[in-house]
Amino acid sequence: NAGVMQNPRHLVRRRGQEARLRCSPMKGHSHVYWYRQLPEEGLKFMVYLQKENIIDESGMPKERFSAEFPKEGPSILRIQQVVRGDSAAYFCASSPGGAGTTFGSGTQLSVL
Amino acid sequence: KQEVTQIPAALSVPEGENLVLNCSFTDSAIYNLQWFRQDPGKGLTSLLLIQSSQREQTSGRLNASLDKSSGRSTLYIAASQPGDSATYLCAVRPRENTGFQKLVFGTGTRLLVSP
Numbered sequence: 001n002a003g004v005m006q007n008p009r010h011l012v013r014r015r016g017q018e019a020r021l022r023c024s025p026m027k028g029h030s031h032v033y034w035y036r037q038l039p040e041e042g043l044k045f046m047v048y049l050q051k052e053n054i055i056d057e058s059g060m061p062k063e064r065f066s067a068e069f070p071k072e073g074p075s076i077l078r079i080q081q082v083v084r085g086d087s088a089a090y091f092c093a094s095s096p097g098g099a100g101t102t103f104g105s106g107t108q109l110s111v112l
Numbered sequence: 113k114q115e116v117t118q119i120p121a122a123l124s125v126p127e128g129e130n131l132v133l134n135c136s137f138t139d140s141a142i143y144n145l146q147w148f149r150q151d152p153g154k155g156l157t158s159l160l161l162i163q164s165s166q167r168e169q170t171s172g173r174l175n176a177s178l179d180k181s182s183g184r185s186t187l188y189i190a191a192s193q194p195g196d197s198a199t200y201l202c203a204v205r206p207r208e209n210t211g212f213q214k215l216v217f218g219t220g221t222r223l224l225v226s227p
Contacts, residue, residue, distance in 0.1 A: 104155050
């Protein structure tokens with residue numbers, strides 16, 4: 001089992017560009033969570049998805065951010081028109097629904 | 113609103129020392145509490161998970177305790193080694209989040225164990 005796979009590991013974007021972060025959950029896991037870790041801060045919950053459904057997006061900024069988990073393929077966190085304040089580590093986690101959450105290695109987004 | 117605090121923010125010890133990391137949370141209505149390890153540029157590794165009905169969990173040189181009523185948990189590391197150097201994160205799963213694993217994290221304790 002390859003674990004939770006996130007790519008890319010590092011992503012550099014200029015202000016105003018779009019960032020797309022991908023997350024493939026562990027095999028058999030149908031629940032995906034995205035967290036953001038700003039410099040010198042703890043991880044903050046962003047969004048929880050199941051296949052084709054957003055269950056809880058209470059931690060997502062209201063504008064420019066969106067997430068999806070299609071029937072086929074990885075979960076995508078999309079950030080439109082990135083700004084310097086979006087620079088952070090973005091972590092994806094997955095679970096089978098019960099206890100136990102496995103985290104990926106994260107994507108470090110740098111906005112120039 | 114649940115808030116998680118970790119003290120100290122950073123800790124530097126010589127190899128071989130026993131040490132204690134502290135975590136406090138404001139709302140005792142939790143399902144469980146987890147301790148994670150985060151290495152630079154890497155993801156989170158779950159170390160110990162304590163259910164709300166449990167008092168402690170042990171894994172090797174690690175022991176985590178939970179006092180839900182006072183909103184506190186401690187992570188005890190025995191005979192520390194340089195390989196223990198990492199950031200240690202505490203996270204609680206609030207009881208309000210039935211059915212899914214939404215975690216509230218502390219800001220972590222950065223541990224450096226010198227040879």
